[in-house]
Amino acid sequence: MSSTAHGARARARAEVTTAIKDTARGQLAQEGAAKLSLRAVARELGMASSALYRYFPSRDDLLTALIIDAYDALGEAAEAAHDAATGAGPVLRWVRVCEAVRDWALAHPHEYALIYGSPVPGYAAPQDTVPAASRVGRVFIGIARAALREAELAEPALPAELRDEAARMAADVAPDLPPAVVAPLVAAWAQLFGLISFELFGHFHRVVEDRAAMFRHAADRLARGVGLTV
Amino acid sequence: MSSTAHGARARARAEVTTAIKDTARGQLAQEGAAKLSLRAVARELGMASSALYRYFPSRDDLLTALIIDAYDALGEAAEAAHDAATGAGPVLRWVRVCEAVRDWALAHPHEYALIYGSPVPGYAAPQDTVPAASRVGRVFIGIARAALREAELAEPALPAELRDEAARMAADVAPDLPPAVVAPLVAAWAQLFGLISFELFGHFHRVVEDRAAMFRHAADRLARGVGLTV
DNA sequence: CCAGATGCAAGAGCACTGCTCTCGTTTGTG
DNA sequence: CACAAACGAGAGCAGTGCTCTTGCATCTGG
Numbered sequence: 478m479s480s481t482a483h484g485a486r487a488r489a490r491a492e493v494t495t496a497i498k499d500t501a502r503g504q505l506a507q508e509g510a511a512k513l514s515l516r517a518v519a520r521e522l523g524m525a526s527s528a529l530y531r532y533f534p535s536r537d538d539l540l541t542a543l544i545i546d547a548y549d550a551l552g553e554a555a556e557a558a559h560d561a562a563t564g565a566g567p568v569l570r571w572v573r574v575c576e577a578v579r580d581w582a583l584a585h586p587h588e589y590a591l592i593y594g595s596p597v598p599g600y601a602a603p604q605d606t607v608p609a610a611s612r613v614g615r616v617f618i619g620i621a622r623a624a625l626r627e628a629e630l631a632e633p634a635l636p637a638e639l640r641d642e643a644a645r646m647a648a649d650v651a652p653d654l655p656p657a658v659v660a661p662l663v664a665a666w667a668q669l670f671g672l673i674s675f676e677l678f679g680h681f682h683r684v685v686e687d688r689a690a691m692f693r694h695a696a697d698r699l700a701r702g703v704g705l706t707v
Numbered sequence: 708m709s710s711t712a713h714g715a716r717a718r719a720r721a722e723v724t725t726a727i728k729d730t731a732r733g734q735l736a737q738e739g740a741a742k743l744s745l746r747a748v749a750r751e752l753g754m755a756s757s758a759l760y761r762y763f764p765s766r767d768d769l770l771t772a773l774i775i776d777a778y779d780a781l782g783e784a785a786e787a788a789h790d791a792a793t794g795a796g797p798v799l800r801w802v803r804v805c806e807a808v809r810d811w812a813l814a815h816p817h818e819y820a821l822i823y824g825s826p827v828p829g830y831a832a833p834q835d836t837v838p839a840a841s842r843v844g845r846v847f848i849g850i851a852r853a854a855l856r857e858a859e860l861a862e863p864a865l866p867a868e869l870r871d872e873a874a875r876m877a878a879d880v881a882p883d884l885p886p887a888v889v890a891p892l893v894a895a896w897a898q899l900f901g902l903i904s905f906e907l908f909g910h911f912h913r914v915v916e917d918r919a920a921m922f923r924h925a926a927d928r929l930a931r932g933v934g935l936t937v
Numbered sequence: 938c939c940a941g942a943t944g945c946a947a948g949a950g951c952a953c954t955g956c957t958c959t960c961g962t963t964t965g966t967g
Numbered sequence: 968c969a970c971a972a973a974c975g976a977g978a979g980c981a982g983t984g985c986t987c988t989t990g991c992a993t994c995t996g997g
Contacts, residue, residue: 486965486973510825511741514954525976527957536955594825595740596908610910639924642917650914663915664902664925671901672894678826680840680900684880685893687872694869695894698932716944716994746983755947757986766984 494532496522498546501539502588509587510540540591545609547588552612554581559616566707567624568700574616575669575696576689582673589677593670614666618651621658624705632657633704658704665699672696724762726752728776731769732818739817740770770821775839777818782842784811789846796937797854798930804846805899805926806919812903819907823900844896848881851888854935862887863934888934895929902926 500521504513515536519526533539558577562570582589592610624630635643635657643656651659672695675681676688685691730751734743745766749756763769788807792800812819822840854860865873865887873886881889902925905911906918915921 484965490973515956516954526955527977528975530956531974590825593904593908593910595820636924639917639920642915642920645916646914660921660924661928663911664921664928667905667910668898668901668925671898671904674823674901674904675897678823680823680897681893684876685872686875687869690869690872691890691894694866694890695898698891698894702928720944744983745985756984757948758946760985761945 490532497529497532497539498542502543502546505543505587505591506585510591513540515539541603541606543588544592545606547585547592548606548609548612550585550588551578551581551592552609552616554578555613555616559619567620567627567629567705568697568707571617571620571700571703571705572693572696574613574620575699576693578613578669579673579676579689579692582677586677589673593674594678614650617662617666618654621654621662621703621705622651625654625658629706630658631704631706633661633702635660661703665703668699669696720762727759727762727769728772732773732776735773735817735821736815740821743770745769771833771836773818774822775836777815777822778836778839778842780815780818781808781811781822782839782846784808785843785846789849797850797857797859797935798927798937801847801850801930801933801935802923802926804843804850805929806923808843808899809903809906809919809922812907816907819903823904824908844880847892847896848884851884851892851933851935852881855884855888859936860888861934861936863891863932865890892933895933898929899926 497518501513501518504517504521513536515529515533516526518539519529533542554577555574558574559570562573565573582593621630632655639660640656643660646663647654647656647659650663654662672692676685676692681688727748731743731748734747734751743766745759746756748769749759763772784807785804788804789800792803795803812823851860862885869890870886873890876893877884877886877889880893884892902922906915906922911918
């Protein structure tokens with residue numbers, strides 16, 4: 478490893494880097510992404526603000542680092558929930574993963590807003606966020622895959638006008654799954670985050686009270702819409 | 708009206724106010740909410756930045772004014788689409804309104820991000836945004852109401868654990884609709900914006916290509932999930 | 938009809954931001 | 968051991984939101 482080969486230098490660099498990310502994450506949790514200030518981070522760390530630019534070339538680069546970490550943390554939460562639900566039926570596993578995603582979002586609202594709210598830096602999401610961002614999606618695909626293997630998946634009806642697009646998506650994303658499953662799966666994926674975003678961003682204020690129950694029910698219906706049974 | 712009673716003074720004030728909002732909206736469309744700068748707006752209008760504070764006490768107040776306008780514009784687009792679809796069945800009317808919402812969002816991405824992305828100012832949405840924000844929702848409620856009147860609404864099944872919450876929501880939001888309709892309606896409302904947000908914020912990049920078809924299909928399924936028929 | 942109150946625009950200024958450049962110092966390596 | 972690379976600190980630039988004061992235009996009560 479170059480980290481050990483180059484010795485103490487690289488080690489110190491890695492430590493400072495994570496220290497910066499940690500205090501930045503702290504400020505993010507308190508004030509939100511808009512208020513995150515490089516100078517404030519440097520101040521809290523007792524270093525000059527200019528020194529920080531040795532580690533992150535710009536504020537947006539710090540933010541994208543935090544974005545990747547957030548995607549990874551959320552993906553890990555989803556995977557953990559899935560692992561904890563082995564043995565259960567596919568619908569229940571699906572619902573459990575959905576609830577884990579929601580729980581993580583409620584526990585880390587600003588980090589969630591960072592990745593599923595309006596894109597803050599420039600406009601285009603950097604390419605290196607892609608693998609981390611796809612982790613949650615892969616969990617859902619995995620559930621559908623297992624259900625298919627265990628014959629617990631009833632292929633939903635798919636209108637003719639969507640057949641080509643569904644085949645394209647399936648080829649790109651999960652070639653072993655029937656297109657008629659991939660299409661509603663992707664839609665369900667987006668709709669799931671719609672529910673969470675509405676709750677988190679206050680659109681359910683004075684509308685929905687028992688949000689956990691509403692969410693569980695919606696997640697259940699999404700699972701069945703994908704074709705999961707039992 | 709006090710605007711005519713107080714004469715030219717109030718008239719000039721209203722003109723300057725809308726001029727500020729208009730150029731601010733222009734900057735918003737180009738650079739996004741994060742980059743919106745009071746000084747830049749003042750510069751473009753040829754006035755001192757301090758003069759702007761006579762019209763909006765703070766940057767966040769300007770933003771909330773733009774938020775209300777955006778909610779109203781979106782609501783108007785939804786209502787117009789609904790009016791243009793009179794005579795069609797409830798499902799088709801629902802889909803048309805959904806597509807109108809999506810079209811507006813695609814045409815005004817930054818304004819959409821302002822109202823349905825991460826909340827930018829502080830955290831709590833000011834109370835005066837509520838009436839404007841509920842306009843789109845009212846359109847959907849109106850469709851369900853009309854469908855109920857015309858006997859084109861099949862009450863969906865509702866699990867027992869959701870019965871109380873659904874009754875509460877119905878009483879608050881649409882007392883004349885059956886709770887078993889209101890609950891999935893609210894969920895569909897959030898899921899609809901999940902689809903739009905994912906498309907607009909780039910989460911469908913390299914995943915969904917024919918987004919219009921995907922959206923139309925999802926909207927159709929949401930309509931049927933609410934109980935609309937025909 | 939005209940004095941005084943009120944609304945308004947402009948400028949200076951404060952504290953803050955992201956970011957760049959330069960200048961010593963430290964540290965790892967040929 | 969010398970040299971190059973990495974590093975930290977400071978000054979400085981352009982920009983921001985926002986406040987305060989000053990002077991001018993406008994509306995209004997006597």
